Amino acid sequence: MVVATSPPVVEVDTSEVRRGYSLDDYRRFEAESLERHEYRDGEVVTMTGGSATHNKIVLAIVSWLLNQLDSKYEVFASDLRLWLPQYNRATYPDVMVVEGEPVFQEQRSDEILNPTLIVEVLSPSTAAYDRGDKFRRYRSIPSFAEYLLVSQQEPYVEQFSRRDEGVWEFRALEGLEGAIGFPRFDVELPVGEIYRRVRFAETA
Numbered sequence: 001m002v003v004a005t006s007p008p009v010v011e012v013d014t015s016e017v018r019r020g021y022s023l024d025d026y027r028r029f030e031a032e033s034l035e036r037h038e039y040r041d042g043e044v045v046t047m048t049g050g051s052a053t054h055n056k057i058v059l060a061i062v063s064w065l066l067n068q069l070d071s072k073y074e075v076f077a078s079d080l081r082l083w084l085p086q087y088n089r090a091t092y093p094d095v096m097v098v099e100g101e102p103v104f105q106e107q108r109s110d111e112i113l114n115p116t117l118i119v120e121v122l123s124p125s126t127a128a129y130d131r132g133d134k135f136r137r138y139r140s141i142p143s144f145a146e147y148l149l150v151s152q153q154e155p156y157v158e159q160f161s162r163r164d165e166g167v168w169e170f171r172a173l174e175g176l177e178g179a180i181g182f183p184r185f186d187v188e189l190p191v192g193e194i195y196r197r198v199r200f201a202e203t204a
Contacts, residue, residue, distance in 0.1 A: 016046035026090070030081075039090040047092065048125055050078075053152045056197045057121050058094050061150070061189075065097060068187050074098040076112070083111040086140040095119035097185075099143070117146040117182070124153075135160070139168075146182060155195050 019042060021029065026039045038045045050058070058077060065075045076096045083090050083105040090111060097117035105111040118138060120130045130149055138144055147160040147168075159171045159180055173180065176195060179188040 018044040023088070036078075036092050038092070039088075041088040048123065050121075051123070051152065053198055054094075054121050054123065057150055057152055057194060058119075060194055060196055061095050061119055064189060064193050065095070068189075069097065069185060072100060073116075073185065074102055076102075076115075081111045082115065082118075083113055084137050084140060085113070087137050089137060091134070093118045094121045097146075113141070114143040115141065116143050116184070117148070118144065119148040119150060121150045121152055131158075145184060148180065150194060152198070154200060155191060157191055157194065 021039070021042055021044045023039065026037070026044055029044065030037055030039075036047045038047060062075055062077050065073075069075065074097070076098070078092050078094045080092070080096065081090050082093055082096065085105070093115070095118070096112065096115040098112065098114055099116045102112050103114040105113055120126075120134070122130055127149075135147060138147065145162040149158040149160075151157070155174070155176045157173045157180060159173070160168045161171070163169050171180075173191050176192045179190045181188050
């Protein structure tokens with residue numbers, strides 16, 4: 001098992017960026033927009049649309065978590081915004097799990113502060129960002145303790161788990177066998193459940 005303390009930071013392609021937005025401007029813009037956007041300390045970045053496979057994986061994970069987790073946990077999908085006050089950033093993780101009551105930013109109902117588990121389903125355009133710069137900023141969340149990166153190109157899942165202050169353990173699962181252990185939730189998520197509605201192309 002590899003212990004990861006600071007994954008490499010890789011910058012995302014910022015070709016779809018609007019600059020010079022205040023946070024209030026962003027919130028008004030986002031409330032009226034048909035697309036979703038990240039807020040990055042004055043920059044508004046258009047988020048890429050999800051594929052059918054991406055959607056199937058997210059729904060499978062959300063469904064499994066809702067069925068398996070104790071009632072003290074709340075499960076949220078990608079329409080709920082996550083606010084990162086240390087970095088003045090807002091983003092939309094694919095899946096979040098909150099232990100106990102959700103804490104919202106400034107009494108809002110659309111920006112959450114306290115996820116324990118975050119799941120991102122990777123795409124070629126976001127994979128480096130999700131592993132690097134985004135993960136580094138997610139680690140500023142005091143409650144954040146589990147991070148899953150799920151490939152949609154092949155059955156492959158990366159798990160980062162916080163064990164001690166500043167120390168994260170890394171585990172990778174390849175193929176449809178095996179399960180992702182979450183000792184803090186007292187459950188194991190079978191990899192096959194994540195991909196149960198996904199068909200991968202046959203390779204020679």
